[in-house]
Amino acid sequence: MALHRGRGFASINYPIGMNLGGDPSQALVHSNPGGKFMVALSSIDLGQGMKSVTRQIAAETLGVPVEDVYVDTADSDTGPHCMGSFASRGTHRVGNAVIQAALEARSVMLEAAAEELEVDPADLVTDGKGNIHVKGAPSKSITTAEACGAAQFKQGRTVSGRGIFLIPLSEVDPETGEMTPVSCFAHAALIVDVDVDDETGEIDVVQMNSAYELGRALNPRLVEQQLIGGAWMGMSHAAWETTEPYYPERSHGPLDFNEYLMPGPGDIAPHDIAILERPAPDGPFGGKGPGEMCANPVLPAMVNAVFNAVGVRIDELPITPEKILRGIRANGGARPPARRN
Amino acid sequence: MAKKPVRFHLNGSEKAVFVEDGQNLLDMLRRGIGDLTPKYGCGQGTCGTCTVLIDGEPHLSCLTLAETVEGRQLTTTAGLASGNRLHALQAAFMEGFAAQCGYCTPGMLMAAKALLDRNPNPSRQEVVEAISGNICRCTGYEPIINAILEAAKSGDARHYG
Structure with a gap:
């Protein structure tokens, strides 16, 4: 019995969102008379941080503190239309819609403030702390709450805005077959080190190292957390999870968490992540979206690492101990490929 | 009945x-x-x-x-919280981004509290064992383990809650 160390590499070029008939998302923003803002969305926060990121985007665009923004999601009866939280599209599509809606609401808020201060709205700026003042003259000032209250009770304005971001349907050119299904790509590279036991066929993931290019990381801690969690999911897809272990034969399919395998807290590996920021021209504040790509490169990298360790090329996931042992037997033993130095 | x-x-x-x-x-x-x-x-x-x-x-x-x-x-x-003061574990989970969808979080917090109440200075391995009966689908466990170790380090996990 021996443990064989192997290293696998994979890189990914990941499209943000999809375009099957056009890909829109909407946002509606309004203030209450106390100057707090509501962002209404139908987009869903699955735990990836949609509410936090859209809240930041709205606050930044409106020019108000993030504490003054509330994001209401996930009631498609009352919220404006959204295609959904999938295809890593949330930050990019919904974020852009929120910017448009927040810009419109901001312009009304500044008009209301201008009327109260008897100045031109074009001369007004926000300080991000709840104040609006004349550029270069901070003493000529009104709070965002006072401006929104005046709009409501004195001026008869709604401080509100509508936003939509649409990637229109891209037709296929009949001559060339060319089309533009996506406008924005994110990129990553990941290296995984594994130990493969040639007696039991078990894999121990030892270390992961990755670099992700995600446009601007709008909330760096959330991004890092999403990448760590996503890599676990990728690891789990690669070597643990399946509903059909002997597909198309239905036998031995798991029926509950006793049988459906996933790596537990004792199976995880240290993961060092480098986040590279190259703001996307059409992204909200340059953001793209980590989404699904945080899991994707782990799968091919682990398959490559197993090949590098014992010379067994797995072509059907998950990489079970049984497949590794059958592969080792077929090769007449663990036969790692010759290493290039 | x-x-x-x-x-x-x-x-x-x-x-x-x-x-x-x-x-x-x-x-x-x-x-x-x-x-x-x-x-x-x-x-x-x-x-x-x-x-x-x-x-x-x-x-x-x-x-x-x-x-x-x-x-x-x-x-x-x-x-866990006393009034509006969070338990050290809750504060550490929040600071350490140890929740995504949040569905496993109550179970993780209770498993962690039981651990810290009987062992205020657990090793990483002891934390892993304490939460090994709890499934998390989002975080990859790493931030949860780190948050529990942080709460233990802050030393006041036993004082309230």
């Missing part, structure tokens, strides 16, 4: 409720008392999100008969 009176302490307050034959503790807490902090995940004791403390020990409330808590001291996540 016969109903039986059960008295116990929940997060320090005395409670008395009628439970049905065969009713499990999770159902009694959520439906009978209205404490929604323990979550229903799998209903068969494999996911851990329904974990509550009975006399300080972690138990899977979905597998515990409600009538067996007569006279016992129960703690749920609702009892």
